[in-house]
Amino acid sequence: MNSDTDTINMNEIHMDAQTVDEENKILKATVEDLQNELKKYQRIPYLVTQIVDVHKKDEVVIQLNSGKFYVSVAKELEGTLQADDEVLVEQKTLTVVQKIGKSKHFDVSGYIIVENPTTQWNNIGGLEKQIQEVKEVIELPLLKPDLFKNVGIEPPKGVLLYGPPGTGKTLIAKAAAKNSNATFIEIVGSELVQKFIGEGSKFVKSMFELAREKAPSIIFIDEIDSIAAKRIEVGTSGEREVQRTFMQLLAELDGFKALGNIKIIAATNRLDILDPAITRPGRLDRTIEVTLPDRKGILEIFKIHTKKMTLTKDVSLDELSGMVKNVSGAEIRSICTEAGYFAIRKERKYVTMDDFKKAIKKVRKGYKEKSTDYLKLYGQ
Ligand SMILES: Nc1ncnc2c1ncn2[C@@H]1O[C@H](COP(=O)(O)OP(=O)(O)OP(=O)(O)O)[C@@H](O)[C@H]1O
Numbered sequence: 586m587n588s589d590t591d592t593i594n595m596n597e598i599h600m601d602a603q604t605v606d607e608e609n610k611i612l613k614a615t616v617e618d619l620q621n622e623l624k625k626y627q628r629i630p631y632l633v634t635q636i637v638d639v640h641k642k643d644e645v646v647i648q649l650n651s652g653k654f655y656v657s658v659a660k661e662l663e664g665t666l667q668a669d670d671e672v673l674v675e676q677k678t679l680t681v682v683q684k685i686g687k688s689k690h691f692d693v694s695g696y697i698i699v700e701n702p703t704t705q706w707n708n709i710g711g712l713e714k715q716i717q718e719v720k721e722v723i724e725l726p727l728l729k730p731d732l733f734k735n736v737g738i739e740p741p742k743g744v745l746l747y748g749p750p751g752t753g754k755t756l757i758a759k760a761a762a763k764n765s766n767a768t769f770i771e772i773v774g775s776e777l778v779q780k781f782i783g784e785g786s787k788f789v790k791s792m793f794e795l796a797r798e799k800a801p802s803i804i805f806i807d808e809i810d811s812i813a814a815k816r817i818e819v820g821t822s823g824e825r826e827v828q829r830t831f832m833q834l835l836a837e838l839d840g841f842k843a844l845g846n847i848k849i850i851a852a853t854n855r856l857d858i859l860d861p862a863i864t865r866p867g868r869l870d871r872t873i874e875v876t877l878p879d880r881k882g883i884l885e886i887f888k889i890h891t892k893k894m895t896l897t898k899d900v901s902l903d904e905l906s907g908m909v910k911n912v913s914g915a916e917i918r919s920i921c922t923e924a925g926y927f928a929i930r931k932e933r934k935y936v937t938m939d940d941f942k943k944a945i946k947k948v949r950k951g952y953k954e955k956s957t958d959y960l961k962l963y964g965q
Pocket residue numbers: 708709710711712748749750751752753754755756757852853854886889913914915916918
């Protein structure tokens with residue numbers, strides 16, 4: 586009997602000891618948690634900054650406020666850092682203690698058009714002189730860099746095409762890419778400004794990185810005036826941001842070799858508002874005016890856009906060319922399309938001279954107001 590009670594007591598004591606042990610553990614854990622939490626409140630905050638340059642695996646340059654600092658890297662981060670990484674640095678010594686990720690590095694491919702275009706030079710009517718110049722500045726250095734090395738000259742890094750809308754600037758850029766077997770990277774200046782508020786300069790940087798990766802490549806910057814316009818004063822933060830984007834573009838332009846396998850083609854309707862910094866020697870110093878076509882050019886463009894159309898014998902493209910003046914290539918294409926519609930509406934399979942005449946009236950009416958601004962601008 587006695588021995589029974591003894592066993593029970595022993596068991597109870599054992600159980601009690603176990604419970605105390607458990608409680609002890611829980612309390613210890615709680616204390617530890619609280620201590621950790623307390624430490625958090627006592628810790629001096631780290632500074633968030635960016636790596637500018639990596640010198641050695643344990644020494645880097647960081648950008649902080651408006652200054653640059655040469656600092657050490659914590660042991661566990663040695664060799665893992667790259668320029669542009671976002672990091673935490675300790676306040677006193679500015680030692681880099683943690684990497685908090687690659688600074689927002691764009692996957693630019695989602696925002697810019699990258700393609701291997703199919704436009705041929707013979708899809709472009711008129712503009713012989715302009716095409717010749719683009720061939721010499723863009724195509725030749727990409728295809729035959731030795732020609733330039735032998736003679737000892739550096740070709741321009743790119744060209745700036747300017748002129749009224751719809752005259753073939755984009756076509757020229759695409760044909761140049763097609764003929765030099767280059768990747769065509771297209772970005773529209775106004776989109777860059779609107780979509781990447783605060784990130785425009787990083788975007789420009791990533792775009793040039795992509796161009797280097799996919800070289801030979803042609804970077805086509807359409808509406809360059811929206812990032813490279815003259816500014817009387819840089820006031821609002823939006824303007825400062827555009828300014829930074831522009832500065833980055835200039836830095837990239839200055840940074841690459843003329844005989845490398847990247848070429849720039851920029852386009853604008855507004856040469857008059859461009860900041861002259863963009864056309865300084867060594868940058869886009871070759872400007873080419875893309876004009877409205879003359880009578881001969883108009884005829885060529887009509888021929889190009891009616892090539893696949895079924896026309897009746899009475900259609901005289903020459904006569905049609907005489908009927909339109911100050912017309913752009915884009916308008917000529919619209920005239921052809923509209924003429925086709927007139928035929929379809931009449932359930933015909935062929936297009937007549939009369940269809941074209943009606944189309945000219947319709948298209949010219951719509952474009953009249955739009956084009957006059959540019960006519961004044963370019964004195965045509
Ligand atoms: N010289 C041309 N020869 C043949 N077609 C042309 C010519 N110019 C324009 N076109 C037609 O008009 C369309 C628009 O031309 P494009 O996009 O090259 O104009 P753009 O000069 O770049 O105009 P924007 O300044 O508005 O960007 C072309 O796809 C083409 O069908």
